[in-house]
Amino acid sequence: MKRIADWVNKATLATLLFVLVGNAPAAANEFALLRAERIGPLRIDQPAAEAERLITCPVQRGLVELWGADGEYHQTWTAPDCGLTLDLSATEPDGPQTVRAITLTAPSAWTTARGIGLGRTEGEVMTAYGRDRNAEESQAGQLFVAGSVYGGLLFSFEGGRVTQLFLGAAAE
Numbered sequence: 001m002k003r004i005a006d007w008v009n010k011a012t013l014a015t016l017l018f019v020l021v022g023n024a025p026a027a028a029n030e031f032a033l034l035r036a037e038r039i040g041p042l043r044i045d046q047p048a049a050e051a052e053r054l055i056t057c058p059v060q061r062g063l064v065e066l067w068g069a070d071g072e073y074h075q076t077w078t079a080p081d082c083g084l085t086l087d088l089s090a091t092e093p094d095g096p097q098t099v100r101a102i103t104l105t106a107p108s109a110w111t112t113a114r115g116i117g118l119g120r121t122e123g124e125v126m127t128a129y130g131r132d133r134n135a136e137e138s139q140a141g142q143l144f145v146a147g148s149v150y151g152g153l154l155f156s157f158e159g160g161r162v163t164q165l166f167l168g169a170a171a172e
Helices: 002-022 024-028 032-036 048-054 122-132
Strands: 073-079 084-090 098-104 143-146 152-158 161-168
Touching (some): 032 152, 048 084, 048 098, 122 143, 122 152
Antiparallel strands (some): 073 084, 098 161, 143 152
C-alpha cells in the first residue's frame, strides 16, 4: 500500500512540476525571437554608438522626447537613403541610448537573420518564420507577425511581397 501511495505522490509531484515548470519556458521565451533577431547588423538593445558605426548612410536625429508610456526618453533616427528608421531610448535625457525598434523600408537591401528582406514573398516569410507566426495577430496578405506585436518581427505586404519590416514592440 505504501508503494502505491509513494507512486501517486511522485506522479502528482511530477505532474505539478510539469504544469509549473514545463510551461515556464514558453513564458520565459515569449520575447526570445525579439532578442535573437537582427535586421542587417542591427539588433534590439544594441548600444546607439555601436549601431551608428554600422549605418552607412547619413543619419538624421529627431528630438529627444519623454514618453509617458514607458517613462523613457526616446529619439528617432532616420536614414532615408538606407530605408532605415530606429527608435532609441534612454532612462535619462542625456543618458546612453539603446535601440528599441528597427523599421526597414525601400531602398534597403538588408535582411533578417533568416534571410528575409524587402520584396520577398509571403510564402518565403512563412517558410522562414512559420514556427514563430502569431496567427491571431497576423492578417493574410497584409501582415505577418512573428512573435507578438508586444515584441516581435512584423512583415507588411503589398501585392504579396514584403514592403516593410519592423522589429520591436508595435503595441504596449
